[in-house]
Amino acid sequence: MSDTYAGAPAKPGTVSARISPVGGLDVLSRNEVARLRGASGSGLHALLRRCALAVLTSGNISDDPRAILEQYPDFDIQVLQQDRGMKIELSNAPAQAFVDGQIIRGINELLVAVVRDIVYVSTQLEQVGFDLDASAALTQSVFEILRNARILKPQVDPNLVVCWGGHSISRQEYDYTKLVGYQLGLRGLDICTGCGPGAMKGPMKGATISHAKQRRRHNRYIGITEPGIIAAESPNPIVNHLVIMPDIEKRLEAFVRLGHGIIVFPGGVGTAEEILYLLGILLHPDNAGTPFPLIFTGPRQSAAYFEQIDRFLRLSLGDEVARHYQIIVDDPETVARTMIKGLEKVRHNRLDTKDAFFFNWALQIPLEFQLPFRPTHEAMRALQIHHERPRHELAADLRRAFSGIVAGNVKEEGVQAIEQHGPFVIDGDADIMRALDKLLQAFVEQHRMKLPGGTAYEPCYRVLNA
Structure with missing residues (x-):
């Protein structure tokens, strides 16, 4: 299932190994492997590294998106296409994913899922050219990803x-x-x-x-x-x-x-x-x-x-x-x-x-429920949270408001935006804003925003008219 390989010795608390994937991953083309290795400039390697590290630290209790990468700064993953099949090469991987030098089977399967989905989305959905501004096409893309995952x-x-x-x-x-x-x-x-x-x-x-x-x-x-x-x-x-x-x-x-x-x-x-x-x-x-x-x-x-x-x-x-x-x-x-x-x-x-x-x-x-919402400061301020809107449209913008707060709390891009530009600003009808502010404050008091431990929660948002 896994074996050590000739290369730089792993650092304390880590393992370097070459993994034989289990769990139903098809062979990859040279182009797909090149994209995962970053040779094509696609940026997929950084995504693969981040998602793979999350799987290898399964059971981790931190909700800081940068903490794991900082804990394992020398971790790397490479996908190798060989004559006898594919191998996944791990360098300085968390030792908790291994038992007596062998990767835990369940983690191996989840690691394969990471490679599978990243490859499929980047090489199939993106290159096939779905019209991702059309509702039916977006639903079809969801179906294709789930079908490819054999779910x-x-x-x-x-x-x-x-x-x-x-x-x-x-x-x-x-x-x-x-x-x-x-x-x-x-x-x-x-x-x-x-x-x-x-x-x-x-x-x-x-x-x-x-x-x-x-x-x-x-x-x-x-x-x-x-x-x-x-x-x-x-x-x-x-x-x-x-x-x-x-x-x-x-x-x-x-x-x-x-x-x-x-x-x-x-x-x-x-x-x-x-x-x-x-x-x-x-x-x-x-x-x-x-x-x-x-x-x-x-x-x-x-x-x-x-x-x-x-x-x-x-x-x-x-x-x-x-x-x-x-x-x-x-x-x-x-x-x-x-x-x-x-x-x-x-x-x-x-x-x-x-x-x-x-x-x-x-x-x-x-x-409006399908198009990706990027929670920038401008986009958050522009949300239309008003009673006169159709209820499903109001629900869509309320959903985006909460999505932005999630990003500011735990997503790396959102955390960086808050550090650089301060809290997101949310505005709308006064009675909704008061109720929203009260609800969010209750989440803070009940420790529902972040896992306990570390520094006190600092809100990534500011509600106007509250």
Whole structure:
């Protein structure tokens, strides 16, 4: 699986090895290998290095996007095409990814997923020339990436539950996510999350136990991430299918196209972004009547959190928004039973509309939810957060506001922008701004913005009219 190679000796705490990939990566062309090595000037090598290091430090608890690179400044990865197949050469890789000189198989598989997705997006989607300003083409690109990753499973009834929630949550909240995952697993459901720690790991961990009790094999623990966030949320060890989407918008679309229902646990701005993304889509007139089970849940200690989320959503988007979700507090079994009922409605709807079980083609996702949003200071200030806008359009800009804060908190580009130009400024109708500021302050007080430890959280945003 791995062997040492003749080269510079690894530094203390690191390993240098040549890896035989496992997990279904096809052979690469000379052009693809050259792009990954940086010989073509594509810049892919830096992306490959950053994502590979995140995988090799799976289980890392830091959410500083630069901390891992600073810890392993001499790490390098090269992809080699040889007569007998492909090899991955690692220099000064984290020793935690190896046991007795052999790379851990699960990490090997995730490393292959990194190479696979970076190669596919750069050489297939970009060079084929999709019209990435057209909604149908953007959806097709999401489908192509998931199909290439072999995630889409035909002839399987709807059983994939997406779990959203924060990476920085309390111990009681984390334990609760495991209990919900356990109940989902008992009922034969698979789990998809953002692949990181906290509420992204707990449901998978709970489901592994119940899947084992039910003697259920071929379980899917899918982690969907994107390059800007993987370094801050390294894949947790349970993920057995990793997909790296090109940007946050395609990541979010992958969740709602692939998943059959969604459970939201307590979280911070990233979780709020996800909620607004889905609700904005469900509020679009073209999706009226489309079943999509959405449950907000947490332990008793988190009841106030969901009350505050509910108040913010009703104030900004109107009371009608609440018909698209259910809030269930401190009852994992009811959560699972409610999801099962929701999935049965999804199944009947897909049969009636002749839509695929494995990819939700029928859901209409407006272009404003698909186009990548680059959270510059100008773009954040230009957001139109006003009541008179159509609700799905207002939800789209609210989603962008939270996306910008996520970038300022944990994405390297966003962190650098804040260091250079100060906090992002967010403006809009006074009542929404007051509610937004109150919600964000609660996230800060509850330590939902950053993982505990290190320096105190310094807001990367400033809300006007609050």
